[in-house]
Amino acid sequence: MIHASDKIDLYRKVKHKLQADYFVVNPYRLINYGLQFLVFLDNHSELLRIFESKKGIRIDFSQVKNEAFLHKIQSCLEDDLDQVQVTKPLFDPDEKDVESLNSSFQDPDDLIGIDESGKGDYFGPLVVAAVRVHPEILPQFEGLGIADSKTLTDSSITKVAPKIMEIAPHAVLVMNNQSYNEIYDKFQNLNHILSWGHMKVLEDTLKQGHCEHALSDQFASASVLKNSLRAKKIDVKLMQRPRAESNFSVACASILARYHFITQIDKVSAHYKMKLPKGSGKNVVQAAQTFIETHGKKELHLVAKLHFKITKMLKDVD
Numbered sequence: 093m094i095h096a097s098d099k100i101d102l103y104r105k106v107k108h109k110l111q112a113d114y115f116v117v118n119p120y121r122l123i124n125y126g127l128q129f130l131v132f133l134d135n136h137s138e139l140l141r142i143f144e145s146k147k148g149i150r151i152d153f154s155q156v157k158n159e160a161f162l163h164k165i166q167s168c169l170e171d172d173l174d175q176v177q178v179t180k181p182l183f184d185p186d187e188k189d190v191e192s193l194n195s196s197f198q199d200p201d202d203l204i205g206i207d208e209s210g211k212g213d214y215f216g217p218l219v220v221a222a223v224r225v226h227p228e229i230l231p232q233f234e235g236l237g238i239a240d241s242k243t244l245t246d247s248s249i250t251k252v253a254p255k256i257m258e259i260a261p262h263a264v265l266v267m268n269n270q271s272y273n274e275i276y277d278k279f280q281n282l283n284h285i286l287s288w289g290h291m292k293v294l295e296d297t298l299k300q301g302h303c304e305h306a307l308s309d310q311f312a313s314a315s316v317l318k319n320s321l322r323a324k325k326i327d328v329k330l331m332q333r334p335r336a337e338s339n340f341s342v343a344c345a346s347i348l349a350r351y352h353f354i355t356q357i358d359k360v361s362a363h364y365k366m367k368l369p370k371g372s373g374k375n376v377v378q379a380a381q382t383f384i385e386t387h388g389k390k391e392l393h394l395v396a397k398l399h400f401k402i403t404k405m406l407k408d409v410d
Contacts, residue, residue, distance in 0.1 A: 099143070115165075120142075126152075127142050128140065138161050140153065207220075220290060222290075236256075240346055241346040250351060256347060286311050287316050291320045294326060294328065295326055302327075305329050357370070377402050377406075
């Protein structure tokens with residue numbers, strides 16, 4: 093059962109429960125009357141919110157749009173959340189006591205979108221991509237079916253991505269598993285790696301032509317990114333927000349990132365002559381165990397992100 097003293101305490105305990113069930117939980121961001129955070133599983137993400145008032149603390153699932161994902165979260169938490177003081181149902185799509193997260197605004201029409209792929213996958217690289225879209229090239233995208241990569245099949249992504257690369261200025265950073273593990277050993281923080289990767293592809297895209305604005309998903313505090321921009325002397329306004337992939341430029345970046353992730357994991361799978369599954373679920377644990385039984389644990393750093401809890405679950409057969 094969960095006994096929480098405040099919203100941050102509840103976040104920490106919910107995070108612990110979800111991570112134990114293979115979810116990836118982002119750092120929280122404070123909002124009116126509470127906090128919000130993204131939760132990832134098998135390359136899908138949804139937004140959860142926790143609210144605190146005089147009446148108690150409650151967790152809000154109203155921003156979760158995928159029913160299957162919602163069911164997985166609730167199945168993981170339901171026994172414990174019965175003990176949380178709430179005054180309204182856990183699933184409350186009519187919640188009105190906070191500002192809408194999708195308040196009306198319009199993104200600049202000349203914008204560099206940045207997104208990543210692979211951070212929630214045990215196997216395969218971490219990929220960060222940036223794509224600049226501006227009015228002069230926008231008509232060339234007509235009919236391509238650009239959308240957030242999470243809504244597209246791998247087959248669609250492999251068809252669309254090369255066309256995006258032909259049309260738009262872009263940059264892609266692929267951190268293979270050996271490099272990723274070495275960098276993680278140095279930083280010991282995924283958000284710092286993501287920040288570094290975002291700065292790298294942003295800088296490389298700006299070398300192809302100046303752009304005043306960039307947009308990425310919310311993954312780190314504004315101060316971390318501002319310090320990174322200042323350190324690299326990058327003259328651009330970088331914005332962050334949840335579900336940034338609804339923006340066209342970010343959607344293009346998400347497709348490129350996913351394309352290179354798929355390409356790389358398929359190459360590694362072919363090299364080791366076994367299918368390396370995506371995500372971090374039970375099938376991934378089984379595949380990882382099969383991998384070390386076949387190739388030895390010493391090879392694991394070449395195909396997997398070792399800081400995942402999955403690594404500690406594996407039986408050493410060397």
